[in-house]
Amino acid sequence: MVEIDLGEKMKENLFKSVEKTSKIFKNRDIITPHYTPEKLPFREKQIKEIITTLSVALKGSKPNNLFLYGKTGTGKTATTKLVLSDLKEFAKKEKKPVMAIYMNCRNYNSKYKVLAKIVQKFYPDKDFIGYSGSFIYEKMTDFCEKNKIQTIVGLDEIDKVKDVDELVYALTRANDELKKGGISIIGISNQLTFKDRLDPRTKSSLCGKELVFPPYNAKELTEILRERVEKAFQKDAVMESAINLAAAFAARESGDARTAVMLLLRAGELAEKKGMEKVTDQEVKDAKKSVEQEITMEMINTLPSQQKLVLYAISILTAQKKGVKKLGKSEEKGVLFSGEVFDEYKKIALSIKENPVSARWFRQYLDELEMYGLIFSTPSGKGVRGNTRLIKLGLEAATIKRILENDLGLDISLTVH
DNA sequence: CCTCCACAGGAAGCGCAGGAGT
DNA sequence: ACTCCTGCGCTTCCTGTGGAGG
Numbered sequence: 001m002v003e004i005d006l007g008e009k010m011k012e013n014l015f016k017s018v019e020k021t022s023k024i025f026k027n028r029d030i031i032t033p034h035y036t037p038e039k040l041p042f043r044e045k046q047i048k049e050i051i052t053t054l055s056v057a058l059k060g061s062k063p064n065n066l067f068l069y070g071k072t073g074t075g076k077t078a079t080t081k082l083v084l085s086d087l088k089e090f091a092k093k094e095k096k097p098v099m100a101i102y103m104n105c106r107n108y109n110s111k112y113k114v115l116a117k118i119v120q121k122f123y124p125d126k127d128f129i130g131y132s133g134s135f136i137y138e139k140m141t142d143f144c145e146k147n148k149i150q151t152i153v154g155l156d157e158i159d160k161v162k163d164v165d166e167l168v169y170a171l172t173r174a175n176d177e178l179k180k181g182g183i184s185i186i187g188i189s190n191q192l193t194f195k196d197r198l199d200p201r202t203k204s205s206l207c208g209k210e211l212v213f214p215p216y217n218a219k220e221l222t223e224i225l226r227e228r229v230e231k232a233f234q235k236d237a238v239m240e241s242a243i244n245l246a247a248a249f250a251a252r253e254s255g256d257a258r259t260a261v262m263l264l265l266r267a268g269e270l271a272e273k274k275g276m277e278k279v280t281d282q283e284v285k286d287a288k289k290s291v292e293q294e295i296t297m298e299m300i301n302t303l304p305s306q307q308k309l310v311l312y313a314i315s316i317l318t319a320q321k322k323g324v325k326k327l328g329k330s331e332e333k334g335v336l337f338s339g340e341v342f343d344e345y346k347k348i349a350l351s352i353k354e355n356p357v358s359a360r361w362f363r364q365y366l367d368e369l370e371m372y373g374l375i376f377s378t379p380s381g382k383g384v385r386g387n388t389r390l391i392k393l394g395l396e397a398a399t400i401k402r403i404l405e406n407d408l409g410l411d412i413s414l415t416v417h
Numbered sequence: 418c419c420t421c422c423a424c425a426g427g428a429a430g431c432g433c434a435g436g437a438g439t
Numbered sequence: 440a441c442t443c444c445t446g447c448g449c450t451t452c453c454t455g456t457g458g459a460g461g
Contacts, residue, residue: 337423357448358450360451361448361449363424379456382459385459386422386423386457387456389424
């Protein structure tokens with residue numbers, strides 16, 4: 001009895017620390033990229049434009065198609081979702097025959113899947129999976145015609161649809177055929193090249209009206225962050241300068257609101273872990289570092305295994321200080337010839353019973369590694385015999401070595417040293 | 418100046434997996 | 440369920456290039 005009592009007193013529930021309210025966060029969800037804010041600063045122009053285009057649907061006529069273009073994190077998705085949900089709400093209240101459907105084409109990546117999704121929205125309690133494409137098409141047009149419905153379909157990441165031309169053609173044809181209803185498209189893409197891949201006819205019907213979402217500048221990002229911080233964090237939990245810094249980082253990188261938000265979220269988590277009551281500049285800086293490291297780790301981890309070995313060979317040679325080269329008079333550190341890297345790579349590959357790739361493909365790997373910014377290379381120039389590349393590691397050798405050894409398992413570090 | 422070195426990088430082709438068409 | 444086709448990763452072969460060395 002006594003023993004049990006003691007034990008229970010000493011034992012703390014594992015979830016206790018989670019349960020207690022945070023000193024930093026008030027509502028963590030609001031500072032995640034997933035969250036759709038109900039106010040979108042600096043997008044008034046775009047919102048107004050979309051509304052004027054769509055509002056004719058409330059009067060029973062067919063709106064023009066819209067095409068929204070802009071880089072990631074510029075508010076395309078948030079704007080579309082917001083406008084469509086408001087349109088839905090308004091139409092419901094006013095009893096107007098208007099439907100708004102939003103879907104991400106990463107999940108609905110073919111003409112068939114998109115049409116099936118639309119029809120499924122029309123008949124929520126029925127299941128049309130397995131029916132032929134033409135049957136679905138008929139169902140769709142029938143529903144619009146009979147109920148005199150104006151349908152707006154928001155197709156996010158429309159570039160992911162394999163047969164876009166057919167999809168757009170089918171939807172515009174449906175729209176033309178309908179006498180009493182209509183189907184309009186809002187296409188969303190972040191690829192500049194997407195438009196050029198389209199059939200000219202598709203292009204003219206889809207991109208008739210085009211809206212550009214420019215990247216945010218630092219001032220705008222600050223404003224956006226401030227608004228979110230107010231709702232997501234406790235009062236005065238984030239220093240003003242920390243917000244500015246996060247905005248400045250994100251603006252310099254891409255003008256992407258998503259990364260700005262992610263940065264603050266991470267900074268908040270760091271502050272919380274340290275038991276602090278305030279998020280300062282330092283946490284934002286650390287957050288940036290940790291995000292960057294995560295990105296490089298992610299990048300390295302998704303490399304083909306042979307390419308990992310190439311990178312590993314470079315990091316080993318660099319760590320062994322074999323990279324001190326005399327180039328004419330001057331001496332440079334951490335520089336390797338592509339030939340010696342290839343030899344080392346072959347050695348490593350053979351030692352773990354992997355077939356090394358050919359020299360030609362090895363060079364291709366080097367090109368890719370350079371594109372990712374993991375290595376730098378320059379033509380040899382004078383001081384070096386022959387025509388070769390001088391290779392330098394983009395990051396610290398020890399970091400990359402550690403990540404790779406972790407990733408590839410210990411078998412390498414045992415056989416090679 | 419020519420030759421050789423140590424590569425760079427284009428072109429063609431090969432085997433394979435996975436998607437489209439039937 | 441079947442073949443057919445296409446794209447991809449890779450090899451093989453080849454020509455080009457820039458400096459070192461004789």
